Amino acid sequence: MKRFVTLLLIGLLVVAAGCIGSSSSGSSSSVQSGSSSSSGQQVKVIKLGALLDLSGPIASDGKKIQNALKLAQEDINAYFQKKGEPFKVEILFEDTRTDPKVALEKLQTLDAQGVKVIIGPTSSGELKNMKSYVNAHKLIVISEASTAPPKFIGFAKPEDKKYVFRFVPTDFFQSKAIAAELKSKGIKGVVILYRGDAWGKGLHDATVEKIKGSIEIAEDISYPSNPEPTDWSPYISKAEQGVESLLSKYSPDQVAVWVVGFDEIATLLSQVSDDSPLLKVKWFGSDGDVLSDKIVEEAGDKASKVVLYSTQFFAQSEEGKKFVQRYREKFGIEPSEYALIAYDAAWVGALAEAEVLKEKGSFDADLVAQKIKEILPKYSSGELGVSSVTGNIELDEWNDRASGDYAIWGIVNGKWKLLGLWKSSTGRIEWSS
Structure with missing residues (x-):
C-alpha cells in the first residue's frame, strides 16, 4: 500500500511538471508568434x-x-x-x-x-x-x-x-486639372515658382506642356528642395517683376501665381510684403500644399487674400x-x-x-x-x-x-474650403456655388 501511494505521488508530480513545462513552452511561443486564433493556430x-x-x-x-x-x-x-x-x-x-x-x-x-x-x-x-x-x-x-x-x-x-x-x-491627370483651373478662371498670364525635386519638376513640366501657347509664362522659377530656402527675398523679387510685367498687359483677375511646393509655401507667403504686387493676384497651388495647417496658421490672412486654389485627387x-x-x-x-x-x-x-x-x-x-x-x-x-x-x-x-477626379480647395476667411471638382470624364470643373 505504501509503495502504491509513493508511485501515485511520483506520477502526479510528473504530470504536474509536464503541465508546467507545456505552459512555459506555450508562453514562449506566444511571445514570438502571437496568441492562438479561434482555430487553435498560432497568430x-x-x-x-x-x-x-x-x-x-x-x-x-x-x-x-x-x-x-x-x-x-x-x-x-x-x-x-x-x-x-x-x-x-x-x-x-x-x-x-x-x-x-x-x-x-x-x-x-x-x-x-x-x-x-x-x-x-x-x-x-x-x-x-x-x-x-x-x-x-x-x-x-x-x-x-x-x-x-x-x-x-x-x-x-x-x-x-x-x-x-x-x-x-500620376501628375498626368493633376496637370489637366490645374490647366483647367487656370483657363476656367480666365488667366492669361502666370508666374511659376516650383520645388526643384522629382515631384515638383514632374508636375511643373506636365502642366506647362498643357498651358503653353494659351497662357503667357512671365517667370518660371525653380527653388531648391533640400534644404528649402529660409530667405525667400530673391525668389519673391523675381516673381514680383514677372507679375508687374503681366499687369502692364492684363487686369489683376487675368494674372496668377502658380506655386508648386509643400508647407514651405507658408514661409514664402509670410515673407511677401503687404504692398507686394503678388498679393494683387490669385495664387494657385497643388496637392503638395492642399489642406496644409501650417499655411493657414502662419500665413492665413495673406493666403485668404490670394485664395491658393489647390488640387487634390478625389x-x-x-x-x-x-x-x-x-x-x-x-x-x-x-x-x-x-x-x-x-x-x-x-x-x-x-x-x-x-x-x-x-x-x-x-x-x-x-x-x-x-x-x-x-x-x-x-x-x-x-x-x-x-x-x-x-x-x-x-x-x-x-x-x-x-x-481620377480632383477636388479644388482654397483658403477662405482663414480656413480651407472645398470650392470645386474637376471631373476626369468631362475635363471640366464644377465650381461650388
Whole structure:
C-alpha cells in the first residue's frame, strides 16, 4: 500500500511538471508568434512599415496619414479576428522628413526589422532614391501620394516598377486639372515658382506642356528642395517683376501665381510684403500644399487674400464618407485624401501578404505583387467583406492608379474650403456655388 501511494505521488508530480513545462513552452511561443486564433493556430504578426513625414515640410499631412493608418491597424485586426484568420497586423512608423536620404535610411531600418511591405513614401523624390534598394531587396512599396510620372523617378519600363505601387494617379491627370483651373478662371498670364525635386519638376513640366501657347509664362522659377530656402527675398523679387510685367498687359483677375511646393509655401507667403504686387493676384497651388495647417496658421490672412486654389485627387465611396465622419469624431480634424488612400493601401498590403503566407508560409515579393492585383477588384467591390474608402482602384501598366477626379480647395476667411471638382470624364470643373 505504501509503495502504491509513493508511485501515485511520483506520477502526479510528473504530470504536474509536464503541465508546467507545456505552459512555459506555450508562453514562449506566444511571445514570438502571437496568441492562438479561434482555430487553435498560432497568430503570425504581419509587420507593415509606414514611411511618413512627421516633422518636415509636409508633416501636417503626414500626421493625418498616420492617424488613418492607426485606424487601419485596428480595423484589419478586427477583420482577421472575426474571420478566424491567424494573423495580426502591426504598423511601424518612421519619420522621413521628406528627405530622400533619410527615407532610404528608414527603409533600410524597416527591412532590418523584417518589414517587407511599406506604405509610402509620400513624395516622389523619396521614392526615386529608394527604388534601387526596393528592387534589389525585393520589397513591396505602396505609395499613397507619390505622383511624379514614372520617368521622373527613374523607371524606364513597367517591369522595373513591378514592386512599386501607387494608389494615386500620376501628375498626368493633376496637370489637366490645374490647366483647367487656370483657363476656367480666365488667366492669361502666370508666374511659376516650383520645388526643384522629382515631384515638383514632374508636375511643373506636365502642366506647362498643357498651358503653353494659351497662357503667357512671365517667370518660371525653380527653388531648391533640400534644404528649402529660409530667405525667400530673391525668389519673391523675381516673381514680383514677372507679375508687374503681366499687369502692364492684363487686369489683376487675368494674372496668377502658380506655386508648386509643400508647407514651405507658408514661409514664402509670410515673407511677401503687404504692398507686394503678388498679393494683387490669385495664387494657385497643388496637392503638395492642399489642406496644409501650417499655411493657414502662419500665413492665413495673406493666403485668404490670394485664395491658393489647390488640387487634390478625389475619390470617395459611401464607405469613405463613413470613414471621414469617424475620423473627424476621433481626431477632431479633416483627413486628407491621401490619408484615405493610405488606409486602403494598408488593407490591400496586409491582405496580400496574408494570402501569400497562407499559401507559401513565407514572404515572396513576386507573389505578393501578383496578389495585390488579384485582391484590388475584390477589395474595391466589397467582395471580401470590407470596402475601399476611395472607391474603385484600377491600376495601369505601371502599377499606378489609372484615373481620377480632383477636388479644388482654397483658403477662405482663414480656413480651407472645398470650392470645386474637376471631373476626369468631362475635363471640366464644377465650381461650388
